[in-house]
Amino acid sequence: VSAGMVHDLVVADDGAVSFTFHLTREDPATLARDARKAVQAVTGVAAVKINVVDPGAKLESGAAGRTGPSAPPGAVPPPPTPEAMPHLGRVLAVSSGKGGVGKSTVSANLAAALALQGHRVGVMDADVYGPNIPRMFGRDAKPEVIGGKIQPLEAYGVKLMSLGFIVERDAPAIWRGPIIMKIIGQFLRDVAWGQLDYLVVDLPPGTGDAQLSLVQTIHLDGVLIVTTPQEMAVGDSLRGAKMFERVGVRVLGVAENMSYYVCPHCGERSEVFLAGGGGRLAAELGVPLLGQIPLQAGMPQLADAGRPIVVAAPDSPAGAALRDLAGAVVATLGRAVPLNTLAR
Incomplete structure (x- = not known):
């Protein structure tokens, strides 16, 4: 939470917890699993739903949408364009x-x-x-x-x-x-x-x-x-x-x-x-x-x-x-x- 990775936190009356977890390409993939375990260990939590997103990829797709048609959900992003370094x-x-x-x-x-x-x-x-x-x-x-x-x-x-x-x-x-x-x-x-x-x-x-x-x-x-x-x-x-x-x-x-x-x-x-x-x-x-x-x-x-x-x-x-x-x-x-x- 202090790192700004948890967003849209919702705690329902029945003990269901949901939130969006920001995970970049450089972050270890195990962080999302560790976050789930930490929430499940809290007394009164009955279910945990995590929506994992890459904020960097979201920005890239937004920029692509402004210059051309948006990619369909689940599409593989194009590889980076190689630079010329004269x-x-x-x-x-x-x-x-x-x-x-x-x-x-x-x-x-x-x-x-x-x-x-x-x-x-x-x-x-x-x-x-x-x-x-x-x-x-x-x-x-x-x-x-x-x-x-x-x-x-x-x-x-x-x-x-x-x-x-x-x-x-x-x-x-x-x-x-x-x-x-x-x-x-x-x-x-x-x-x-x-x-x-x-x-x-x-x-x-x-x-x-x-x-x-x-x-x-x-x-x-x-x-x-x-x-x-x-x-x-x-x-x-x-x-x-x-x-x-x-x-x-x-x-x-x-x-x-x-x-x-x-x-x-x-x-x-x-x-x-x-x-x-x-x-x-x-x-x-x-x-x-x-x-x-x-x-x-x-x-x-x-x-x-x-x-x-x-x-x-x-x-x-x-x-x-x-x-x-x-x-x-x-x-x-x-x-x-x-x-x-x-x-x-």
């Missing part, structure tokens, strides 16, 4: 259908390679469940807040923002969709990115709340799908790519990680896994295979040390492949294709 430059999401395919490794090295080319680059770590960007760039400080804006950290000429900078390393992320959407919105709007040429968004694996929140918040210029050659990874990546196509986001192409292994002693190339999975995925999607990154000894150690291989060993097989991938991404983004409108 100061972020070209916004590129990096996605995969499953974990463990090297998506964050590709994101970090792609961003570092773009910065080495002279571009103004930022990386937004949207993998709220397993933020790895801080480790891959060797930064773990808490970001400052100046003038109400979060100041991104920086490494190798790349501006960085990650939940890993804010929460403790061992803190589990047990969050539902509205909280994830709020975090993504804050990382886009409340971080002092400055003027960027490219913003690389490292997404969690799969097709969940983070992906949907991102495409509903900002216009994406494209998504890069990362897979490994195995059919199991390819199948999951296909489903992820189809999700982006369905919501009108352009799939730029496919990057096949762990494609092969080059012996550091003799230079012989070996196909460790099944060959051609990335190419088959690209062909099925009708997009180019933008790069094939080999397995390379010492690359995991460099990642754990916070040194992207395009910086630490740019002429190594993996370093060269990732630099070529960055060039291919820039070239593909530069083509005149209507963005975020392909499925609308």
Whole structure:
């Protein structure tokens, strides 16, 4: 009551109690149940009727009614309209259908390679469940807040923002969709990115709340799908790519990680896994295979040390492949294709 959530309270002579309960999307759904139990525990109460409403949704529907026909009762509200944020430059999401395919490794090295080319680059770590960007760039400080804006950290000429900078390393992320959407919105709007040429968004694996929140918040210029050659990874990546196509986001192409292994002693190339999975995925999607990154000894150690291989060993097989991938991404983004409108 003191929070202003209870309205239109009526207590009948027969002990029946009814009231309207204001519950927003950010409030726990259990509040309404707790309110019912509290009222039922009052002596003399015979029945409780609660009408739960979202005051924010009521305002939105009222505004829609002034500009067009009102939606029928029970209709699903339309998704938020994504914003254009020109100061972020070209916004590129990096996605995969499953974990463990090297998506964050590709994101970090792609961003570092773009910065080495002279571009103004930022990386937004949207993998709220397993933020790895801080480790891959060797930064773990808490970001400052100046003038109400979060100041991104920086490494190798790349501006960085990650939940890993804010929460403790061992803190589990047990969050539902509205909280994830709020975090993504804050990382886009409340971080002092400055003027960027490219913003690389490292997404969690799969097709969940983070992906949907991102495409509903900002216009994406494209998504890069990362897979490994195995059919199991390819199948999951296909489903992820189809999700982006369905919501009108352009799939730029496919990057096949762990494609092969080059012996550091003799230079012989070996196909460790099944060959051609990335190419088959690209062909099925009708997009180019933008790069094939080999397995390379010492690359995991460099990642754990916070040194992207395009910086630490740019002429190594993996370093060269990732630099070529960055060039291919820039070239593909530069083509005149209507963005975020392909499925609308």
